[in-house]
Amino acid sequence: MLVNLTDMFSQHGNYAIAAFNVFGYEDAVSVIRAAEEVNEPVILMVNRDAARHMPLDILGPILTTLAKQAKVPVDVHLDHSVDLESIAKAVDAGFTSVMFDGSQLSFEENVDKTLKTIALARPKNISVEAEIGSVAYSDPSIQAKMIYTEPEEALRFYQATQVDCLAVSVGTVHRMVVQEAKLQFDRLEKLKNTVEVPLVIHGSTGVPDADLTKLSRYGARKINIGTCLRMAFGRTLRKCMEENPEEFDRIKLFQEPMKAVQQAAKQKIQLLKY
Ligand code: G3H
Ligand code: ZN
Numbered sequence: 001m002l003v004n005l006t007d008m009f010s011q012h013g014n015y016a017i018a019a020f021n022v023f024g025y026e027d028a029v030s031v032i033r034a035a036e037e038v039n040e041p042v043i044l045m046v047n048r049d050a051a052r053h054m055p056l057d058i059l060g061p062i063l064t065t066l067a068k069q070a071k072v073p074v075d076v077h078l079d080h081s082v083d084l085e086s087i088a089k090a091v092d093a094g095f096t097s098v099m100f101d102g103s104q105l106s107f108e109e110n111v112d113k114t115l116k117t118i119a120l121a122r123p124k125n126i127s128v129e130a131e132i133g134s135v136a137y138s139d140p141s142i143q144a145k146m147i148y149t150e151p152e153e154a155l156r157f158y159q160a161t162q163v164d165c166l167a168v169s170v171g172t173v174h175r176m177v178v179q180e181a182k183l184q185f186d187r188l189e190k191l192k193n194t195v196e197v198p199l200v201i202h203g204s205t206g207v208p209d210a211d212l213t214k215l216s217r218y219g220a221r222k223i224n225i226g227t228c229l230r231m232a233f234g235r236t237l238r239k240c241m242e243e244n245p246e247e248f249d250r251i252k253l254f255q256e257p258m259k260a261v262q263q264a265a266k267q268k269i270q271l272l273k274y
Pocket of ligand 2: 080174202203224
């Protein structure tokens with residue numbers, strides 16, 4: 001069933017919900033199958049690369065249709081939007097939550113654009129995520145500083161916006177295969193105790209399994225995972241093509257990569273339940 005993030009949080013236990021970046025039908029359906037296997041809710045996220053590949057007005061209906069047919073709650077989320085135009089497009093395309101990423105803006109500008117996002121989304125029952133502090137990228141072509149989130153600043157931001165959930169920076173870095181930074185669990189716990197809003201962790205692919213469970217236990221309610229599923233799909237596809245050099249039918253070639261995505265997603269979902 002298709003739900004928004006706010007309802008998903010209120011109906012869910014205290015552990016984190018897995019949010020996966022998806023790029024089309026194949027990985028989206030595999031993620032939903034994984035969630036159904038373990039009977040847990042799941043979040044399908046569309047980032048800028050995905051929206052460039054398949055526009056939001058096409059991808060939105062595909063994902064929301066899959067979500068409506070799912071046996072578990074599924075939220076369809078616009079990830080890391082830095083402009084209000086794409087937020088408006090996602091609102092029109094039926095997404096059930098959106099993220100305005102003002103992490104590279106000043107505090108005031110971040111508040112201002114987050115409020116504008118809320119004005120577009122909330123009348124349509126669409127939940128809003130914002131970010132305070134900044135989660136960096138391992139990819140040098142993406143400019144984002146690493147700024148740990150200060151609990152007092154997070155509280156001021158929440159008081160100014162009343163956003164539905166808040167991404168915070170506690171040491172993760174986007175697109176890492178193995179995380180180099182040391183995660184600050186004490187900071188996460190302090191954030192949880194200071195701000196009464198569901199907290200979101202980005203850049204979780206490189207987080208070791210035990211730490212992923214710990215992030216959930218220390219108060220994260222949504223954990224974003226992207227690169228890991230792209231690796232599962234891409235690496236399995238490469239292996240299948242090497243093993244079947246004469247095969248050209250994509251439906252056949254996609255079978256094993258889809259199973260690999262389902263398996264990887266299932267493993268991450270289970271790790272969040274502590
Ligand atoms: O917003 C998306 C996530 O933060 C994905 O990060 O690719 O490092 O898992 P990741
Ligand atoms: Zn992210």
